[in-house]
Amino acid sequence: MKKESNNTQSISSFFGEGTFMKGTLKFNGALRFDGKFEGEIITNDTFIIGKSGIINANISAGSLFNSGEVTGNVSANHKIDINAEGKLLGNIKTPMLHIQEGAQFNGSCEMQRDRKAKEDILSQESSEKNNYLHSINKRRIKIGAGVLAGLLIIFALSNISISLNIIDKFNNLIEGEDPVEIMQKGVSLKESGMTDEAITAFNKLAHLDLKDPHIHLTTARAFMEMGLEDEAVSEYKKTINLNPDNLEPYNELIQLYKKKEMDDELITILKRTIEKDNKNLEMHLDLVALYEKKNMVDDAYHEYKNIVQLSPEHEGSLYNLGEISLSKGLEDEAVEMFKRVIIINDKNIEGHLNLANIYYKKGLEGESLNEYKKVEEINSVHLEAANNRGFKALSIEKLDTAAAEFNKVIEVDEKNVRAHLGFAMIYGRKGANDKAVQECKKAIEISPHHAPALNRLARLYVKQNINIDEGIKLSKEAIQINSNSPEYLDTLSDLYYIKREFDNAIETINKAIWLKPEDIYYRKQLKKFTTAKNTKK
Known part of the structure; x- marks a missing residue:
């Protein structure tokens, strides 16, 4: 039913879905509108548009919270907040603008200083009309969700300007105050620098059993601005539980947990966020960094797999997945990851080095030497460059030169398997078989199941005709690693x-x-x- 109105109101009210009004709407207090309206809206206070609200009007308000559709110009003395579901087509003027992710805004924006409140726009109508409506106010109305403090009843009175003063209806409903009004007062107090009073207002909201996620989100943000981080956490959680599909409170809570270094809670909220937005690479990277920080290797391994599936050319994640695979004994998978790394970035020296070491351990000497040479090309002073020179000298029987190069490596990295095996070969050629055996044993201690070290030690046993059964065991293990x-x-x-x-x-x-x-x-x-x-x- 279409209603013509030119209303002057002092209310905390709610127009439900299905309401249609046309004309000029003036009111004081907080009003929520979930129906359709055409015309003009004027208030010094708070105008809230619900998800089903469709407003085709110019709006002048103290604060506007929009979750519906607005077509028209908007001026707000305090702030404009467009929620994720909201849509606003028109120009706006306000000192503070907040647009949530997913909201739509098409128009110009003029940021201005907070203006003094306009003079009271309420006009007093005839006592007969007020008395007529006052009888309605005495009926108590139960408000679902604990948010709406009133129900505005519209009457089709031809050619009559209706003044509704129904605030008495809601006295003592929630300790005598509407949550929306408390929220608006809290925001105003906070913005006016009256922090203690604002905290009191928002604490009051926090202790009410409210079902409106927007109120909890506003309260959480207010607590954050006032430095009450624990209280903010509680309100963010309520917001998420009430509206789990809105990602904005997740993101804000993530930043808060990061600040407070609440790693366990951060892991939980990141996992919930990823369930809602699985393609958010930043969230995956944050989560895997926490897994690594807490040494949760298996979780990190699976998360890196998710990341490289989402972003196949993410060099750092490919490399880290390769390292974790290597630590888990998954050498073939590690090789695949490191190969992908150097395809993306042929100058990634650690990628080449890891490939070289894996190949060397497997006894793939040609493949490993190619990678070691690549390491030397990238960094000519790398330790493996000295090893390369050592083995080159060894190949032409310059044993002292080779020993000098291998010694350079051992002085810096006493666990370098390649240098120890280089010394084993030098000692073997000099006939110092006992020293050669010791170098092989050092190499195997550093890197068990190292095929070249196993074979080198077994060969020394052949040469000395000693420890033949142990030699057979070592040789079989080397062949099991590399049967070719x-x-x-x-x-x-x-x-x-x-x-x-x-x-x-x-x-x-x-x-x-x-x-x-x-x-x-x-x-x-x-x-x-x-x-x-x-x-x-």
């Missing part, structure tokens, strides 16, 4: 030969020949083993 190394197979075949297990020796060396048929050495080994077997017969 003819060098490792040759070591094992020699160990079998020493034990006079000629069939095992022949079978093993044939595998080496199959892998590298052009190498004459392995064929000579086969002939030696076969001859020994025949001689034994």
